[in-house]
Amino acid sequence: MSEEAPRAQRGYESLYREWEEASWSATHIDFSIDARQWGAELSERQRASARWNYAMFLTGVETVARAVTGAVDAAPDWSSSVFLAAQAADEARQRVFLDRFLREVAEQGSDRGSTLRASDHVTWGFRQILDELDRTGDALRKRPQEREVLAQVVVLTHVLIEGVLALPGQYFIQRYVEGRGILPGLSSGLAHVARDEARHVAFGIRLLNQLTRSTRDCRDAVVEMLDRVVPWTVGVFIPPHLDHSYVECFDFTLKEIFAYGLQSLESRISSVGVDPEELYLLARDDRSLSYEERAGRLLTLVEAGVIGDDRREPQPNREALEILFDATARTIDIAVARSLGGPIEWKLTDGEPWHLVVVNDHAEAKPGTAGTPALTLELSSAEWAKIAVGRADPRRALLTRRLRVHGAWPAKTRLPKLFG
């Protein structure tokens, strides 16, 4: 047994004791004042926003509950298995609480089945993450001895969904109702939920550190999973029809939510020993900017249909293209770009050209033609946007002729190496 194990076990046992001491009743929360204030104190838009937010919350808790129950048998030792069984009970209680709030206050459905059906409106990004969790959770049920799969389930449930995504979802309405002293049943329930979630996240970070330090394969499995799901997190809080009023009616802005989410994402993944630079999407972001500025850039790409919902065809405007070319210049393989012996030009079939040059030890991307490019990429701005954020593979775009490449043969062969 590693040196970490006894210390980790003591941690799991004290987290379990906290669980015993922090018990609360979802059945006994009094929603009668909330039900009166729902119509009297909240606007129509606020009611729609709260329904949207808490319906996603309930769907998330249902999926997390399935994954946690499956993980009990896969836990590496007795004390972590006991904690996970206790957590499964927490998730059940949160389901009762959210189900009651949605039906008794938010007028969604008349029984458990109809409340859940009426609440099944999750965003595209959240749907991808929940489906991934269901798939990985099923794999763990079939192969409970596989530590890599356990590590993937824990990074999805405890770190990403509970540690990053649940927080802004709880916070943005809670701050408003607490500030105005309304919806006391919802407020008291959410305060309990927040304490439960903090405990679950602390457990998940501890277990994940134990797993990723035990084998290199576990760490690789965690990085691989994060790389796949982090682009989807951008789409979790995109309101219906990209209507900002869903958030602004509670005195928040989408930019604030994105900045908060980005900051907590980086801090959580760092706490399990993963450098944000290791992930495709975060490595392309300009991390010298403030979280607010980076959130603004993410929102520009969301509004242009580039990230957040892959069902949308990108329509990158000048600002979105600037962000994409800036990211390309920062992450392109400089040695390969320099070896081309001249600039790279993007001949966009539906817009002005761009080009990239290597200056000393870095690359610069600028609008306009390159003069005599060593390599020219001819494609639509939508196709380029998809390639730049990892939605499309440049090799596949070449095969399907959505991307045409002009230049000397040696330069053309280096194309796959340029974009990693």
Ligand SMILES: [Fe+2]
């Ligand atoms: Fe939880």
